[in-house]
Amino acid sequence: MGAYFKEIFTGTKSLFVGLGITIKQMLTVKVVTEQYPHEAPRMKARFRGHIELNPNEDGGTKCIVCGMCQRSCPSGCITVQGEKREGVKGKVLTKYQLDFTKCSLCGICVESCRPGAIRFSKDYNLASTRKEDYVFDLLKRLEEMNK
Amino acid sequence: MNKAAIDNQETFVLNLGPQHPATHGVLRVKLTMDGEYIVHAEPVLGYIHRMHEKMAENRTWAQYMPNTGRMDYLSALSYNHGYAAVVERAMGIEVPERAEYLRVITVELNRISSHLVWFGAFILDLGGFTPLLYAFDDREKILDLLESVTGSRLTYCYFRFGGVYNDIDENFVDGTREFIKTMRKSIPMYHDLVTKNIILMKRLNDIGPISKETIRKYGATGPVARGSGIDYDVRKNEPYSIYPEFDFDVPVYHEGDSMARYMVRMDEIEQSMRIIEQALDKLPDGPVMVAKAPKIIKPPKGDYYQAVEAARGSFGIRMVSDGTNKAYRLKLRSPTFSNLSLFSEACEGMLLPDALALMGSLDLVIPEIDR
Amino acid sequence: MDSELIRVIAFLVGIIAFAALNAAYLVWLERKGAAHIQRRIGPKEVGPFGLLQPMVDGLKLMSKQILIPDGVDPILFRLAPILAMIPAIMSFVTIPFSETLAARNLNIGLLMIFAFASVNVLALLLGGWASNNKYALISAVRSVSQNVAYEIPMLVTVITMVMITGTLNLNEIVAQQPNISQWYIFRFSASPLMPVAFFILFICSLAETNRAPFDLGEAESELVAGYHTEYSSMGFGLFFMGEYANIVIGCSLSVILFLGGWQDPFGLFPGVWWFLIKLYLLIFTVIWIRWTYPRTQIYGLLNLSWKILIPISMFNLLLTAGFLKVF
Numbered sequence: 001m002g003a004y005f006k007e008i009f010t011g012t013k014s015l016f017v018g019l020g021i022t023i024k025q026m027l028t029v030k031v032v033t034e035q036y037p038h039e040a041p042r043m044k045a046r047f048r049g050h051i052e053l054n055p056n057e058d059g060g061t062k063c064i065v066c067g068m069c070q071r072s073c074p075s076g077c078i079t080v081q082g083e084k085r086e087g088v089k090g091k092v093l094t095k096y097q098l099d100f101t102k103c104s105l106c107g108i109c110v111e112s113c114r115p116g117a118i119r120f121s122k123d124y125n126l127a128s129t130r131k132e133d134y135v136f137d138l139l140k141r142l143e144e145m146n147k
Numbered sequence: 148m149n150k151a152a153i154d155n156q157e158t159f160v161l162n163l164g165p166q167h168p169a170t171h172g173v174l175r176v177k178l179t180m181d182g183e184y185i186v187h188a189e190p191v192l193g194y195i196h197r198m199h200e201k202m203a204e205n206r207t208w209a210q211y212m213p214n215t216g217r218m219d220y221l222s223a224l225s226y227n228h229g230y231a232a233v234v235e236r237a238m239g240i241e242v243p244e245r246a247e248y249l250r251v252i253t254v255e256l257n258r259i260s261s262h263l264v265w266f267g268a269f270i271l272d273l274g275g276f277t278p279l280l281y282a283f284d285d286r287e288k289i290l291d292l293l294e295s296v297t298g299s300r301l302t303y304c305y306f307r308f309g310g311v312y313n314d315i316d317e318n319f320v321d322g323t324r325e326f327i328k329t330m331r332k333s334i335p336m337y338h339d340l341v342t343k344n345i346i347l348m349k350r351l352n353d354i355g356p357i358s359k360e361t362i363r364k365y366g367a368t369g370p371v372a373r374g375s376g377i378d379y380d381v382r383k384n385e386p387y388s389i390y391p392e393f394d395f396d397v398p399v400y401h402e403g404d405s406m407a408r409y410m411v412r413m414d415e416i417e418q419s420m421r422i423i424e425q426a427l428d429k430l431p432d433g434p435v436m437v438a439k440a441p442k443i444i445k446p447p448k449g450d451y452y453q454a455v456e457a458a459r460g461s462f463g464i465r466m467v468s469d470g471t472n473k474a475y476r477l478k479l480r481s482p483t484f485s486n487l488s489l490f491s492e493a494c495e496g497m498l499l500p501d502a503l504a505l506m507g508s509l510d511l512v513i514p515e516i517d518r
Numbered sequence: 519m520d521s522e523l524i525r526v527i528a529f530l531v532g533i534i535a536f537a538a539l540n541a542a543y544l545v546w547l548e549r550k551g552a553a554h555i556q557r558r559i560g561p562k563e564v565g566p567f568g569l570l571q572p573m574v575d576g577l578k579l580m581s582k583q584i585l586i587p588d589g590v591d592p593i594l595f596r597l598a599p600i601l602a603m604i605p606a607i608m609s610f611v612t613i614p615f616s617e618t619l620a621a622r623n624l625n626i627g628l629l630m631i632f633a634f635a636s637v638n639v640l641a642l643l644l645g646g647w648a649s650n651n652k653y654a655l656i657s658a659v660r661s662v663s664q665n666v667a668y669e670i671p672m673l674v675t676v677i678t679m680v681m682i683t684g685t686l687n688l689n690e691i692v693a694q695q696p697n698i699s700q701w702y703i704f705r706f707s708a709s710p711l712m713p714v715a716f717f718i719l720f721i722c723s724l725a726e727t728n729r730a731p732f733d734l735g736e737a738e739s740e741l742v743a744g745y746h747t748e749y750s751s752m753g754f755g756l757f758f759m760g761e762y763a764n765i766v767i768g769c770s771l772s773v774i775l776f777l778g779g780w781q782d783p784f785g786l787f788p789g790v791w792w793f794l795i796k797l798y799l800l801i802f803t804v805i806w807i808r809w810t811y812p813r814t815q816i817y818g819l820l821n822l823s824w825k826i827l828i829p830i831s832m833f834n835l836l837l838t839a840g841f842l843k844v845f
Contacts, residue, residue, distance in 0.1 A: 008826060011345030015811070021340045022277060022810045026554045032284050033558040044291075046298040046313065074210035106213035106304045111312070120298065183656075274730065274813025280556040346731055346811050349818045500815055 048105045049121040051098060052145075053138050059146040061139070063117040065091035069109035077102040078109060096138040101131060158186055161499075165194050171268060172513025176490075183498050188491045196517040203477035208234055208444040209308070211474070216302040218479065219515040222261040224254045225457035227306040232387060233453035233464045234308050237446035245433040246310035247389045252323070252426045253293060253305065255419040259330070260289040261458035262412050269409070269507040270341060273350055278341050285333055288326045292319060308444060309437035320427055327420050334416065342413070351406040355505030357493050358403060365489040369460025369482050370415065371509055374408035376401035381456040392429075393422050405508040412510070445472050459483050459510055483509075484516045529621040533610045540766050541759035542572035544801065551805045582751035587650065590748070594648035599749065599756035601641035605634035606763030613770050614689045616780045616790035627688040628676065631771060632669075635726060638764060639665045642728075642735065645757070646745040658745040660816055661735035665726060667820055671827040672722035675715050678835045679775050681842060682708045692779030703776040707845055709838040711830075716776045718831050720800075723768030725819070727761055730808035732819055769800040 034041055043049070053061045065082030077099040082091035110118055118138075128134065163176040173194035179187040199218060203211050215230045216223035228250060235242060242250075263286045267279035290300045296315050297305040305312055341347055362372050372379055380397040382390045398414035400407035446468040454463040460482025467476040486509050494502040546561070546568065553560030561568030586595065612627035614620035624630060639662055646658020682702065683691045695701050702708075703716045725732040735745055746757045773779060773796045780793040814822070 007345075014339075014343045014345050018340050018344050018810050019806060021336060022555045022806065025281075025557060026551075029557050031554075031557060031559050032287075035559070044295045044298075046295065048298040072210065074206050074213060104213050104217075105299070107298070107312075108210065108213075270812060274733075275811060276552070277556055277809050280558070284557055340810070341812075344811065346814050346818070350812065350815050498816075 043122040043124065047120065047122055048107060049123040050100050050103060050105075050126075050136060051110060051118045051138070052121040053096065053142045054117050054119045055142060055146065059142075061093055061096075061117055061142060062115040063093045063096065063113075064115055065093055066114070068112045068114070069118065072108050072112045073103075074106065074108065075102040075104055093139065098136045098138055100126075100134040100136055157181060171511055172516075174487075174511065174513045174516075178499070178502075180499070185494050185497055185499060185502055188494050188502070190487055190490060192487075192513075192517055194517065195514050197514075199518045200477055200479060203474045205473065207472045208446070208474065211477075212306070213302075213304045216299075216304050217514075218481075218518055219457060219459065219462075219483075219512050220302050221264055221512055222257050222458035223301070223303045224250075224257040224305065225455055225462060227303060228254055228388070229453055229455040229457075229462050229464045231306040231308055232455065233451050233466050234444065234446060236453060237449065237451045237466065237468060238308070238441065238444070240309045240437055240441070242310055243434050243437060244389075244431050245314075246435045246437075248426050248430050249311050249315060249435060250306060251388060251390070251393075252423055252430075253296065253303075253311075255422050255426075256289050256293060256323070257303070258458045259416050259419050260286045260293075262416050263289075265412060265458075265510045266337070269510075270347075272503060272507045273347065275341070275347075278337065281333070281337070281340075285330060288322075288329065292322050292326065295319060295322075307436065307440075309440045310435050312436075314435045320430075323423060323427060327424060330416070330420060334413070337413070342409070348406070350504060351404065351409060351508075353402075353404050353406075354501050355405045355493060355497070355508065356403045357489060361489050361492055365492075366485040367460065367482075367489055368485065369456070369458075370408055370411040371460065371486045371489075373397065373399045374411045374508075375403035379461075381454050381461045385454055387453065387455060393425050395419075395422050405504055408508045408510075443472060445470060454480075457482060459512065459515070460486060479518055481515050481518060483511055483513075487511060487516060526621075529611075533621060534607060537607050537610060537763045537766070538759070541762040542576060544762045544765070545575070545758075546572050547802070548805050548808075551802065552809045555806070555809050576755070579751055579755045584751045584753065585748075587748050589650040591648040591650075594644050595748075596753075598641050598645035598648060599753045599760070601637060601644060602760035603756045603763065605637045605641075606760050606767055609634045609767045610763075612688055613767070614692055614774070614779060615793055617689075617693075617788065619790055620689055623687065623689050626686050628680070628686040628691075631767065632673065632676070635764075635767075636669070638726070638760075641760070642745050645749070649745070649748040651748055654745050654747045657735050661728060661745060664728075664732065664734065664816075664819055664823075667823040668722045668725035668732075668827075671718050671823060671831040672726065674828070674831040674835055675719045675722070676775070678709070678715060678831070678838050681835075681838055688774055688779075692774055692781060695778040695781055697781070698778070698783035701776065701778045701781075707841070709834060709841050711834045711837060712776075714830065715834050716772065718827055718834075719772055719775070721827065723765075723772065724804065724807070725823070727764040727768055729761070729765065729804060731811040731814050733808075733813060734816055734819070765801060765804055766797070769804065770797055772800060773797050 053063065056062050063080075063082075065080055067080055070078045070080050079095065079097040079099075080093070081095040082093050084090075085092050107120070110120060126134075158179050158181045161178045161180050163174075163178060165173040165175045167174075175191040175194065177189045177191060178185050197217075199214055202214055206214075212227065212230065215226040218226055234240075263282040267282035270278045293303065294300050296313060296319055297303050298313075299305075357367075357371070357375050359375055359377060362375055362377060368379060368381075376399060378397060378399045381387070383397055395418045398411050398418065400410055446466070448468055448470045450465070450467050452463060452465045454461050456462075461480075462482055463480035465476075465478040465480070466474055467478075469475040490506060490509065494505055497505070549571070550560040550568070561571040564570045564574055586592075609631045611621045612624050612630055614623075642658050642661045642665070646654045646656075646661075649655070679691075679702065680686060682705065683694060685691060698704070703712055705712050709715070728735050746754055749757060770793075773793065777796050777800075778792075779796075780790060781788045782792045
């Protein structure tokens with residue numbers, strides 16, 4: 001009999017304590033959500049967006065077309081092509097294509113690049129309705145960045 | 148009740164289908180019900196089988212690291228740790244001390260974030276919508292901290308063979324201490340709002356009891372086992388990395404009901420915070436990657452095993468290497484698979500909402516079961 | 519035109535408008551209240567503070583196709599939402615918003631409200647049965663057992679109140695509570711357990727309207743959406759509006775019986791504003807309770823009614839009878 005009343009009493013008290021907590025959250029705690037279209041978030045320095053070519057001082061690329069990124073990618077989404085031009089030491093990059101539909105943002109390509117020619121970008125607004133939009137031509141992106 | 152009902156053909160089959168708000172992931176459970184009571188439950192798995200073990204045979208050792216973050220996406224760093232540790236054990240690589248400390252700090256932060264997700268989702272299943280958002284607000288701070296170090300928010304690929312990828316800076320240390328202070332204020336609030344609430348106590352006390360024999364029979368580990376009185380934690384019983392240097396308790400409750408499993412996980416959050424504090428105090432300087440990192444990973448031939456304590460139990464990796472740069476066989480021992488196996492025995496004769504409370508307290512992540 | 523006819527039509531339009539606007543804007547209040555409890559902002563894009571959100575939601579509901587599944591009972595399926603909405607609107611007829619603002623000053627006003635509340639149970643059962651859906655039937659049956667179990671303490675408490683007030687006329691009941699010391703919730707001379715009676719009435723009205731934490735019938739009851747699974751567009755809209763109208767009725771009943779209706783605490787200038795303030799404070803409490811507690815289990819719910827609320831309310835009844843006789 002005593003346990004019955006004790007349970008009613010502690011139970012009711014716990015209910016009021018719970019109500020007190022939520023009303024305190026409502027009245028005193030500020031809103032923690034970001035209002036997205038009105039305030040866009042800033043990404044941290046190490047944020048992993050898709051990769052992009054790292055420009056050197058002239059605006060060109062540091063890529064030496066060794067193909068390490070292409071070989072080390074677990075998903076096979078990088079295609080690198082270069083050609084040997086006369087008067088220029090080493091290969092010149094002609095095509096750098098990233099198939100973002102397969103990329104898992106693991107970063108093995110960035111880590112394995114010796115000259116440091118690729119880096120993570122900070123792009124996150126990538127929604128699209130067509131699959132073709134996700135095959136990035138990184139050389140074209142580098143040229144647009146330089147303009 | 149059961150036998151007579153089955154013999155009289157009074158039961159009907161209810162399909163808790165792959166799409167369901169209460170099973171976290173694509174789990175299908177075929178329930179044979181007698182009215183509102185469950186007579187027989189049969190989990191059907193395989194809806195998200197992605198062949199991770201086969202992928203290991205087609206990728207080099209270093210290329211497989213991102214896969215380990217995708218298996219159990221909520222506590223991905225523990226899986227990274229297991230894989231890195233087993234390959235390092237095979238090749239005899241020794242990890243520098245600072246890297247070991249960073250590994251422990253980030254793994255424990257990940258454990259706290261996994262338990263916060265479990266807490267929110269469990270109470271959501273029971274009908275309380277608000278604690279989910281409070282838990283996710285606390286979890287945002289962890290995710291921001293880990294993003295500033297690793298670059299990812301959920302599926303981390305941070306560990307490497309011989310250390311970790313990036314070093315931390317002062318902001319991370321200050322941010323973590325700040326987070327621990329905030330979390331220590333939030334946990335009593337969760338206990339007042341949720342644990343001591345009479346409605347929740349009626350829904351969890353004495354619901355879904357699992358006996359020690361059942362746990363031993365199915366090999367369940369982690370908070371499920373510790374909630375029924377079995378004192379087994381891989382960090383204490385089979386120590387790895389630098390866990391022996393830290394002073395922490397392993398919470399064990401003996402009742403075996405859903406409330407015990409709930410309390411084990413809430414206490415584990417506090418213990419993880421203790422480990423993080425000790426690690427931050429003792430953090431040594433030094434390199435975060437071993438000096439002569441091997442360029443080509445080719446573990447010697449043999450059979451190696453390493454178990455780590457993930458948020459859901461003991462995660463084991465068994466690797467069989469034949470000396471080439473790809474694995475011959477990689478077997479992943481998933482803790483949730485063993486935890487789910489005891490569901491069909493434990494839920495006989497229970498009401499359906501009670502069985503769902505039991506499933507929630509087992510903390511299932513289906514992609515980890517199906518790998 | 520007869521002035522009586524004009525009055526009837528004016529009240530008819532007024533009551534339907536009040537019920538409809540309440541149903542719409544209580545949704546807005548619930549979403550905003552839930553959001554601020556959960557550390558976020560609710561609707562804010564549509565109109566200032568999201569005030570036009572219920573309008574656009576209503577437009578969306580009305581533009582959806584009304585799906586009638588195969589094999590449902592044709593009359594009962596269409597009748598159930600109507601039966602859910604009509605009793606709530608009818609009960610507004612007797613509620614006194616202020617001294618002069620009552621559609622009909624019935625001498626059996628209180629009894630009429632309870633009569634209509636019982637019809638609500640029928641609407642749930644018809645909705646579940648006519649849907650030709652195993653799971654809707656199970657949850658409808660659960661809701662019926664819950665409603666029946668919670669009508670009993672509610673009626674016992676109301677009988678206690680009637681013993682004190684001596685009348686079933688709602689306007690007179692309010693007139694008997696001129697200032698705050700006379701409000702029946704503080705009427706300790708009638709029974710020391712008056713606040714307890716208020717809580718019992720409040721909890722029972724939460725359970726009668728299938729509102730959290732007693733919402734096993736409807737909200738993601740771990741399996742399906744309950745008795746209104748098969749309804750779409752305005753069928754669902756009518757159930758929804760009926761639920762909010764029932765909340766308003768339940769809260770106004772608590773305000774009238776215990777908190778003094780349209781009287782103000784000092785007895786100086788009563789008016790309709792006091793009634794609305796008290797009513798909306800109680801409705802906010804209903805919303806507050808929903809977002810704080812998890813759901814009870816079916817046997818916990820029935821235990822609460824049969825083992826706790828009924829003994830306490832019966833005891834209160836006997837105590838009040840004793841006190842009234844003696845003092």
